[in-house]
Amino acid sequence: MLANEFQRLPYQFAGMGPAGLPRWGQAHKDFMRTWFRRSIVIMGPSQEMPVFDSRVQADPQVRDYWGIPVARLSGLDHPHNIELCKHASDKAELWLKEAGAIRTVRRQKEQQWLSGGQHQAGTCRMGDDPKTSVVDKHCKLHDVDNVFVVDASVHVTNGGFNPVLTIMAIAYYASDYIKRTWRAGGLR
Numbered sequence: 159m160l161a162n163e164f165q166r167l168p169y170q171f172a173g174m175g176p177a178g179l180p181r182w183g184q185a186h187k188d189f190m191r192t193w194f195r196r197s198i199v200i201m202g203p204s205q206e207m208p209v210f211d212s213r214v215q216a217d218p219q220v221r222d223y224w225g226i227p228v229a230r231l232s233g234l235d236h237p238h239n240i241e242l243c244k245h246a247s248d249k250a251e252l253w254l255k256e257a258g259a260i261r262t263v264r265r266q267k268e269q270q271w272l273s274g275g276q277h278q279a280g281t282c283r284m285g286d287d288p289k290t291s292v293v294d295k296h297c298k299l300h301d302v303d304n305v306f307v308v309d310a311s312v313h314v315t316n317g318g319f320n321p322v323l324t325i326m327a328i329a330y331y332a333s334d335y336i337k338r339t340w341r342a343g344g345l346r
């Protein structure tokens with residue numbers, strides 16, 4: 159899906175200039191005055207490929223002010239994400255040019271980045287095999303009786319769209335299983 163996504167506030171637009179444009183001074187002011195009210199942004203959500211090395215860990219060395227280990231993120235984007243981004247950028251640019259755009263700026267990823275953001279998921283992946291997953295298909299831990307994980311961490315992949323509805327659907331599904339199994343006296 160590609161969409162003309164959101165009206166950006168000036169401060170959000172300020173970082174959207176072409177590569178090399180300074181974030182201050184006359185050139186920046188000229189860019190904002192000329193383009194802020196004469197631009198649209200075409201974006202598309204996409205499914206980021208899961209990468210095994212993508213992890214959130216407690217840092218073994220760095221601690222915060224209170225002495226608590228800080229979170230350490232690791233793992234780079236899957237190369238497929240770069241290809242997908244290029245493909246979507248090509249299509250978006252074509253759309254804009256056919257609609258009469260006189261200038262286009264591509265904001266596609268050119269290299270692999272540390273993957274992370276506001277749709278964090280997948281830290282306790284669901285699966286049948288305890289060697290490659292943390293919970294079973296009912297969100298129950300493979301290794302410990304009577305412990306269920308019911309949130310975005312069970313996602314095997316985050317899908318192509320925002321995750322909340324999937325999180326809620328899995329929560330209903332797992333709750334139903336707990337209720338039925340509890341009543342039947344079979345929970346362990």
Ligand SMILES: Cc1cc2nc3c(=O)[nH]c(=O)nc-3n(C[C@H](O)[C@H](O)[C@H](O)COP(=O)(O)OP(=O)(O)OC[C@H]3O[C@@H](n4cnc5c(N)ncnc54)[C@H](O)[C@@H]3O)c2cc1C
Pocket residue numbers: 276277278308309310311320321322323325
């Ligand atoms: C700015 C932003 C915008 C977003 N926009 C969208 C959107 O438009 N659509 C969409 O679908 N998704 C959106 N998301 C993503 C979505 O909000 C998250 O994917 C989702 O909330 C994750 O659900 P969760 O239950 O796994 O984790 P959370 O919602 O983070 O829940 C974890 C809970 O555990 C609690 N907790 C943590 N540690 C402990 C502890 N030690 N003891 C007890 N409790 C603890 C926390 O207080 C929290 O209540 C957005 C996220 C952000 C940050």
